[in-house]
Amino acid sequence: MLPASPTLDAPADAVADPEWAAEARQTLQQADARLYRRYDQGDNIERLLALRARAADHLIRLAWQRCIPANAGLALFAVGGYGRGELFPRSDIDLLVFGPTQAQRTHETALARLFALLWDCGLPVSHAVRSAQECVQASADQTVLTALIESRPLVADDAARQALKQAVNSDGLWPPREFFLAKRDELLARHQRFGDTADNLEPDIKDGPGGLRDLNTLGWMALRAFGVRELEALVGLGHLGADEAVALRRERCALARLRFGLHLVANRPEERLRFDYQKTLAARLGFVDDVESLAVEKMMQGFYRSATVVRRISDRLLQRFEEQFDGEAVPEPVSVGFSLRRGYLAANDPQWPQGDIEQVFALFSSWAYNPDVRGLHSLTARALAESLGELPAYTDASPAAREQFMALLRSPRAVDTLARMARLGVLGQWIPAFAQVSGRMQFDLFHVYTVDQHTLMVLRNMGLFATSRADERFSIAHEVWPRLRKPELLLLAGLFHDIAKGRGGDHSELGAVDARAFCEAHGLGSSDTELVAWLVEQHLRMSVTAQKQDISDPDVIHRFATLVGSRDRLDYLYLLTCADIAGTSPKLWNTWKDRLLADLYFAARRALRDGLENQMPAAERVLEARETVRALVRERGYDDATIERQFTVMPDESFIRLRPEQLAWQAAALVPVKQGQTLVKVRRINADDDALEVFVHSPDRDGLFAAIVMTLDRKGYGIHRARVLDGPVETIFDTFEVTPADSFADGDAPRLEAALRDALAGDLAQLRPSRRVVPRQLRHFRFAPRIEFRDANDNDTGGTRFSLVAPDRPGLLADVAFVLRNQGLRVHDARIATFGERAEDMFVISDEHDRPLTETARQQLRDAMLACLDPDRKAGDPH
Template sequence: MASSGSLPSLARQCRDRLKDGRGRIESRFRAGLPSVQTATALTDLYDEVVRKIWDASLERAASQVRPSQLAQLTLVAHGGYGRRDLSPYSDADLMLLTPRRSAAAAAQVASTLVRDITDAGIDCGFSVRTPRECCTLAWSDPKIYTSLTESRYCFGSEATFDRYFDRFRAAARRRRNFLNHQALEARREERHKWGETNYLLRPNVKRSRGGLRDIQLVRWLGFSSYGATSLEQLHKLNALSEEDFGTLRRAHAFMLRLRHELHFRAKRAQDVLDRPTQLDIAEDWGYQGRLGVLPVEDFMQDYFEHTRGVRYVAAYFHDDTRIRSRAKGAIESVVSKRIDDRIRMGPTHIWVKAVALDAFAQSLPDVLRLIQLANRYSRRIAHPTWQAIRKSMQERETGSPDPESVRAFLELLREPGRLASLLRRLHELRIIEQLIPAMERCRGLLQFNAYHKYTVDAHCIRAVEAATDFEEAETSMGRRYRRLKDKTLLHLALLIHDLGKGYEEDHSEVGRRIALEVADAFGMSAEDKDTLQWLIHRHLLINEVAFRHDLNDPEVVHKFAVEVGSIARLELLLIHTVADLQAVGPDVLNDWKMGLIEDLYLRARRYFETGNLPGENELDLDSKIEQVGVALGEKDADPSLIQFAREMPLSLLRQHSTEDLIHELHQVGEWLSQNPGCYCTGAVDPAASAVRYTIVLRLGEQRIGIFARITAAFSACGLSIMRANVETVGQDLLWDQFWVNDPELKQREANSRIDEVCQVVSRAIDEPESVMPTPRRVWQTQGAREPSSVLLLPTKIVFDNDTFDHQTILSIFAYDRPALLSSISKTLSDMNVVIQFAKIDTHLDQIADVFYVTNLDETPITDSEQQEQIRTSLVQAIGEMPN
């Protein structure tokens, strides 16, 4: 594009007018100009600029073509520009409409028109078409069709425009079934790309589900079905009810204002509502939040409430257009059958008679029975019935549910079937909150972190769905799920497990009280009440133990088993845990985490069944140790190595096959017998999608700083540590394993890269006074790492001296950053803290690292003053960004 100084006079004037006009409109917008009026003002501004360029183009062309040909040309706006729905930096879709006999004149005008519009600073989609071409292309391309439904006459021949649009509208009405199908398919593809759920935490306000595009979908369907795109016109034609019209109008105003805000802030077209912007807008728009709910979470609840309404109306509007196209719904009514005095069911829908609808909609038992019938016979609930129920539930005061309603709801929860979709229906109708009042507070409640992909209510229902998916799974989880004779308690626990969020108090504690309220309201037995409370209160127990503790320690497994209490509870907790993790978001439950969960489950179950803890009467491990010892003896291995094999930690024994153990121990033994330094080797671990490095050395006098040197070496090589296991064998041998993500591995030969890293690690340990290489700077694309403004959760450091007498468990929860683990380990080293065992867990933007630590004399860290010093130093180290 030409620079401003080199632009022709007209284009420069138009660019200046556009810039000045946007500035004035932004000032009015900030002063409170409603969003629809802002869009109108922007459209008028574009029209003013385009009109000047249009007139100039006609004037230039007049010397080349006959005036009669120019008089037949028409400039048509379509898409968002056509419906006068612009945001500050929206593009402008324009079409030069011409009869065939004026094609030469159109080409002459177009050559300068599109150039000058672009030079003026408007991103322009431009085409030159005859009326016949418009129709032909529209029937073959849904994007062209949907855009042309919003055609608006701008300048030129009104007669040409009227002939084109009357013909286009009539032809669309004749093809309505085909065109509606095409428009819906195109929208599905777009939703698949930008978000199938309206509960995305970084939504695209235009394209994500429930966004502005779904309001436009109603207009597109309305055009072919009723010949109108205006929501007001569709309402007057009784195509939109008063309630649906109001829902769409309010949502449109809210989201259009939001889109204007995004454009004005970015000074460019911007439709993605990222997390820093959510914070800023919530503050600027005056959201105050409430106890336990941040202002940004309050703002996003409003956003989700609007997208939910749009999604609901768009779905039913489509449904109504389908029914209307089937002989205007006559078949549905004629062939319907009577279910009882109030309910009828047709080929596709089920509904309540109008005369009985008001009373029916207020009865929870009746509504729940209708949902059951709709599910059993795979029928959609007719829109008038749905609307009446939803409105009644919104106006109905919550109270203690009646026994009949409770029985019907528990009956739904008993069987997997289509349970998740039923719960979503009940949630949309606001019925669940009539039975479980705590659900209302969590409706659309955002969890402001990168870990949770969905809102609280959406996550809870997805957790139920994850569990019911086990019904068909040919896996160990599937078998365990099917073994549950009564799944009601599990499904109920998953549905309410996170409803304690949104309070200052820990959500598990609040959740326990909510579970008690639900159990009392549902009249549950004392045993079920106790189990439900425990399951909600301790639903994170497996995560805490499996991901943060040494499962080879008998004391850890024993305390876990005592907390659980029985195999029945263990099975419930296991399925609950796995379903909960799967519902958090994609790739949260990886193979490593699943392996740890299975390991803990099997150890605890074995304890319940035999009374044996890890290391007690493990004949299979004893046999493996014996086989390893014999094999090493046959290889004339050093006797100390054979003794080491007998003292090897259970984690190493369980992780490797006998053959792999023999091979690795023999390699370690040969190395240590010939070299005074550390042994380091690496291998690609496909199961973990990482590289596993094993580092073995004799400790000697080196007790402090080894872990810090290793993590610094990995950081210097540009590696991200995903997890680590630190083991001390006997009194002298350190055996550490690290799983790392290596971005260079894709561009390098694996063995060469692993050798390079091993050399850096070995030098860092063998020459502790050497200067570490400078950590590699990792270049990231803009937006790859979010700014500190969105990191609202405080760093949390916990000392636990209750679990063990001989060492302290130090847990660190913080936001991740490059070289963070290196900073933490160096800080501990500088404070003479010895790391005996470590478990590293990183997911997205957060870490949960656990260290078993002692003082130099191998005593636990119990002094409160010393703990505070360590905590202060760690918080400072975590907060410092690397150079």
């Protein structure tokens, strides 16, 4: 039991002694421990929240009696979330002291002692002290009114209760319609802060879209408009279906259980499901890993699905509230069986759709051909939701229904149609495999969306390609799109490319099987079916080739072009690859990747045009490139003699590996440079992008590569690509493409140029990597670095190919370059790739005599690199 209170008529200046507070704190901790055990045993979450609020009520009343005289003329109310009679483990406790201003002043010291005592007892109290008039004035802010309308008396007589009720319901104070509009705007603005999606890697359970705050908002609207404290009461009023009420209560319990557990594992009032807590919380909730999914992925999928249901139903309920305030309008017919009601598309038949998928597809067709539709009417949306379980999958549907679906893919705004079908649950019903990946997340930093949301993002990018407007993010996509024979085939490939995630095995191969079956069932011809299945199976190939292989190597291009086989397939694969990468993460797509894929596209297209059996010899490629570059340099005002002189000091390999416009820029920059001088040039690659190109020409000396890399890192730049070429007479021609990776990197090309020039003019051996703090998210994705060596190809320098896969972190490449320098090794080429938390880098290296590494040298480099990248590794650990 909690410590006994003094008599009710105790004087106002009674001392709140520390012993009482300590005993109260201990008793509260014991009560919490019992509740937390019951939580771990799976007890009803609503009961636990109510019991915790009741325990706080009891302690607060005792403290009030201890500090405030019975005749003080003051009352105490719980407000906000605590006013609802629920209390999460680390939530604040909102209190209102209500009474006349004079009584407030008289007992000001006693109130201060009360709140200090409550904090001493372990209750995180926030409070307001107001009179009735002050409540009216403060309620001009609808957030204050929101807290007050949920007030619950703790120590209050009937007069105080009535006075507060009258204050909250004062004439002209936020009439129901104005209150609804304000809360709706607040909800929409809050959703926008989270990108209007709950499918974030670290979602907010409370305030994110589909979270507990959405349910609270619906409750506040219902309370203000209809005077009901529970959403379930709206069923009797006809605003909420019984099935909807059950679903909302189920998802509220699921979300509350997550939030309760999150407070426990974080031991603080944390509302975001951060990586720091996801694994621990999943284990506490009893999820376990299996061959298909990690425990944390199962837990997160449950959250995403709950949030989806909450959003789906809340959209309908918000519309019904709007109809309640504004009334129904006269229906406007828009197509057979459908009309517009206040801009919302509605089925005319009250019995629609009666489990008929053809009727459902007719609805989406009408929606697609009427762009002014605001959305789906709430009654029609509810009818659709109630009939979802009756709708057949495509395998059991009629040929007419399948043809309707394909017609939707060919219709205007097909991407919008697929997104609507997904959000309303129809797409998952039609394609059960899509329902399986609904809400499915991957526990990494590379995939920032759930699989279903990523798929919709990919489709949305394809929709952008289809517009006639050029998008600066995709330099040639709008030119390639018109060449597609059947754009709907690309949409199908996008829909199926990740549909087999989480089944075990290769998702590309499994997805191709699903895609082939779907296309055959929908009557596509064999060539179209094979194209879609091939695109799904190979959807990663172009990305991997561009980012991990040397696309200036004719053999690489020949292998890729041979795989593709035709210009038609190349067009589809290019657009699918762009849409896929850009739809994986907002930060993943950039000018560099756009240009890299475009380069691979054009190189493969040329190989296909010339014939795969007619590879141009390297010497001819150099001559052809020289003529192209010569024309570009002439445009800069230089004569042929000057151009030829510059060509003699540039490595032949640069004419194969670099673009003509890059070479023209470098050749012009080299004109005033005398032998033995160092040149550093930096330019902005694109006026609308922060990417910079760095060109360094210098007499060769050991440590140059490391010095450049470490300086770029110190200035806050990340390297996306490096071309490290050896020129004539012991010179180097190094080209780097970089982007700002830290806030202090301002993208100022002259400033970066000066910093590099200063660094290279000094003692390179004195340069050291800067120490960097590893971002919080990266700490949760640690894995042992993997190192591989193999002899370089004949087209390379004859050195050793050194591949590294390691957890990414700031300064990683600088540390790698530092180790290479300390081992006395030279870098001849580098390809840098980062995939979320994984860095996958490749270097062509040699010893100081440009020879491949011996086995002894390889082992020494391996040990030094692991000691740098994985300092906690035990000696002798083979990794």
